[in-house]
Amino acid sequence: MIAEELQEIIELAEMQMQEAVEYTQREFGGIRAGKANPSLLDTVRVEYYGAQTPLNQLANINAPEPRLLTVEPFDKSSINDIEKAIMSSPLGLNPNNDGVIIRIPLPILSEERRKQLVKMAKDVTEHSRVSIRNARRDANDTIKKKVKDDSLPEDSRFEAEDIVQEKTDRYSAQIDTILAKKEKEILTV
Numbered sequence: 001m002i003a004e005e006l007q008e009i010i011e012l013a014e015m016q017m018q019e020a021v022e023y024t025q026r027e028f029g030g031i032r033a034g035k036a037n038p039s040l041l042d043t044v045r046v047e048y049y050g051a052q053t054p055l056n057q058l059a060n061i062n063a064p065e066p067r068l069l070t071v072e073p074f075d076k077s078s079i080n081d082i083e084k085a086i087m088s089s090p091l092g093l094n095p096n097n098d099g100v101i102i103r104i105p106l107p108i109l110s111e112e113r114r115k116q117l118v119k120m121a122k123d124v125t126e127h128s129r130v131s132i133r134n135a136r137r138d139a140n141d142t143i144k145k146k147v148k149d150d151s152l153p154e155d156s157r158f159e160a161e162d163i164v165q166e167k168t169d170r171y172s173a174q175i176d177t178i179l180a181k182k183e184k185e186i187l188t189v
Contacts (some may be wrong), residue, residue, distance in 0.1 A: 006160040013139035013164055017171040020131040027124045028182050030091070031117055036063035036106050041071070046085040046148055048078055058082060059102075070104040071095070071119055109186075117186045125179045127174060180186040 002010070029039040043053040047177070053063045055061065059073040071086070073079050076099075083102055095104045102109040133187060141163050147157040 003152055003156055007144050010163050011137050013135045014167050016135035017132045020128040021171055021174050024128045024178055031121055034065045036069045037065055044084050044085050044089050067106045069104040104143055114186050118183050121182050125175050128175050132171050136164055139164045
């Protein structure tokens with residue numbers, strides 16, 4: 001049985017690792033795979049009454065066709081600001097505004113663009129892996145210090161480090177699975 005103090009350290013590390021997995025999933029929502037998905041615009045922020053507001057709080061976003069997104073603002077006076085925010089986003093989209101609704105046609109992805117998107121996905125997962133490894137390192141350092149300061153048995157240190165390593169492996173595998181799924185989605189024509 002691991003000391004309660006060490007268990008808290010392990011739980012904190014696991015929470016940080018879970019956050020890294022959630023970050024990966026959020027970021028992948030903004031990487032376009034091939035068909036229109038309203039979550040593609042989740043990262044777009046609009047200047048609205050002096051505040052950077054998420055687009056999905058200002059408008060209904062729909063995907064009526066596989067290659068088309070529509071954005072219908074709740075407040076029609078904000079339509080030009082929304083259009084500018086979409087154009088200036090790094091998504092490379094070209095919206096059309098008819099005064100009531102914004103239509104965003106999604107171009108067919110070229111092979112080169114698909115490879116760029118896979119590279120972006122790999123960069124995101126590498127960032128997440130680094131976060132997981134940092135959580136492991138911090139946990140192990142804290143465990144060593146706690147064992148030394150509180151005169152806990154060395155065996156409990158090794159046991160706690162083994163548990164942290166198991167969690168590291170599990171969350172790293174989750175990220176690899178998420179990447180493989182996204183990579184397949186991007187490369188499927």
